[in-house]
Amino acid sequence: MNIALNTLSARAGAGISVFQTLMKALDEVDKTNKYFVFVSSKQNSIISSIPDSFEKVIFKHCPANPYFRVLWEQSILPFYIYKYKINVLYSVGNITSLLAPCNVVLFIENVNPFSKIIKNWTLKEKLRNKLIFYLGWLSALKASKIRFCSKRSMEIIKKIYKIDEKKCFLLRHGLDLSSIKPNIENRFPFNYILTVSVVAPHKNLEVLIKAFAILKSHNLYNGKLIVVGNTDCYQDYYNKLVNIINELKIQDDVIFSGAVNYKEIFDFYKNADCFVFPSLTETFGLPVIESLYFNVPVILSDGSKYKDLFIPFNEIARDYAVYFDPYSEHELAEKIIQAIKNKQEINSKKFIESYYNIKEVAKILVNEFNNLK
Structure with a gap:
């Protein structure tokens, strides 16, 4: 089976480190499936961490701007999914490619779009969170399975989005000891x-x-x-x-x-x-x-x-x-x-x-x- 890891939204901090450790672990525990990593040419820290057994699909023209990147993932990425005959797309950051011609495992890991307590977001952040909220809802409808990394976030978001419980699974983060x-x-x-x-x-x-x-x-x-x-x-x-x-x-x-x-x-x-x-x-x-x-x-x-x-x-x-x-x-x-x-x-x-x-x-x-x- 061909599995694609979409790392395009991993641009800083834990988003990068989580992928670095996860890719290494997947390489060690799974010798059956074939992995593809979708990555921008600007994501050097992720590119250098991709295992040799994984196929790198490096996009030179994927926008760094998050709004244009999301548009690119919705319009262009499906063609690459089809080209590489991907069976499962693993998407993080709450959003997946809605036209992906394959099964999707979605990781809802950003709770800022659901939070009611932060009052001092800038207008730019408010617009960004609204975009993630509604595209996240559509992505949850599209997804075959949805990962959460804490029970608290799973229970709250499941109710907000009215997600079928059978779609959800809890899988916390881990450390590469x-x-x-x-x-x-x-x-x-x-x-x-x-x-x-x-x-x-x-x-x-x-x-x-x-x-x-x-x-x-x-x-x-x-x-x-x-x-x-x-x-x-x-x-x-x-x-x-x-x-x-x-x-x-x-x-x-x-x-x-x-x-x-x-x-x-x-x-x-x-x-x-x-x-x-x-x-x-x-x-x-x-x-x-x-x-x-x-x-x-x-x-x-x-x-x-x-x-x-x-x-x-x-x-x-x-x-x-x-x-x-x-x-x-x-x-x-x-x-x-x-x-x-x-x-x-x-x-x-x-x-x-x-x-x-x-x-x-x-x-x-x-x-x-x-x-x-």
């Missing part, structure tokens, strides 16, 4: 609290910054806050955070690293005093399981308090994390101090190895592909 090899030495000469996130409105970073300012003003923490992630995607929000930092007079203690190579991220986890993920909207949260793998104290938004929000962390991290009200910087500050004071060897690494191994994820996905024969 063999590739996690951080440097032994601590790359920083200071203690630090860590978060790994694209700087975007739904990441709720202002609450983390305010909690950190409380710690500094009361001399409760002698270290810095490091935010690892791209700062260019939502410039207005980044500027807002910088203004908050300046007003709180903590600009010397907050570091925005910008985008970091995926392999370098593990150096940050290894020596962090704790990891905080304050998001109000997530489908999964890959940094959660990455930090747990390093036995770092992990502090997460409490989804049990807001069951109508896309906060899946309670099901992802279970009892291996500490949870806080994502609207309370004071509670977060208390939880950070507790986590650092009570820091001890945690067994979360074994938990991650058991439940989030990318090879096991790949096996389940291959089984879903094969069921469409």
Whole structure:
């Protein structure tokens, strides 16, 4: 069977790293099906990660602009699907090619178009989310099977789109455990609290910054806050955070690293005093399981308090994390101090190895592909 992985929407952050690890795992666990990777000539990090046994279909003229790219995928991509006799198309980012002449496995992984809590999107983002919402609905109708990576997102979106439950399956993300090899030495000469996130409105970073300012003003923490992630995607929000930092007079203690190579991220986890993920909207949260793998104290938004929000962390991290009200910087500050004071060897690494191994994820996905024969 010919299976195509459409990677064209994977342009930054976790979107790239997830495909990199998934392709490697599929190559290792599936020796029966033939894989094709649809990729733009500009996606160098994905191209370099494609296994030798997979056929690369590199598009030189696929637009980088997301609106034109979606149009291209709807009008041009079906011809390539037909040309390469694709039996199953695996599409991520909520949208597939509606005219694809084959079965489709759709991955609904972007919950921003469904979120009601983010009020400060720019007009451009509002239009983008509307487009994804309605094309996502049509894509869900087209799809043979629909993947979700958390039960929370599956239950909410299934109701919104009125998706047949038989179409849906839950398959969480995984880690390529063999590739996690951080440097032994601590790359920083200071203690630090860590978060790994694209700087975007739904990441709720202002609450983390305010909690950190409380710690500094009361001399409760002698270290810095490091935010690892791209700062260019939502410039207005980044500027807002910088203004908050300046007003709180903590600009010397907050570091925005910008985008970091995926392999370098593990150096940050290894020596962090704790990891905080304050998001109000997530489908999964890959940094959660990455930090747990390093036995770092992990502090997460409490989804049990807001069951109508896309906060899946309670099901992802279970009892291996500490949870806080994502609207309370004071509670977060208390939880950070507790986590650092009570820091001890945690067994979360074994938990991650058991439940989030990318090879096991790949096996389940291959089984879903094969069921469409």
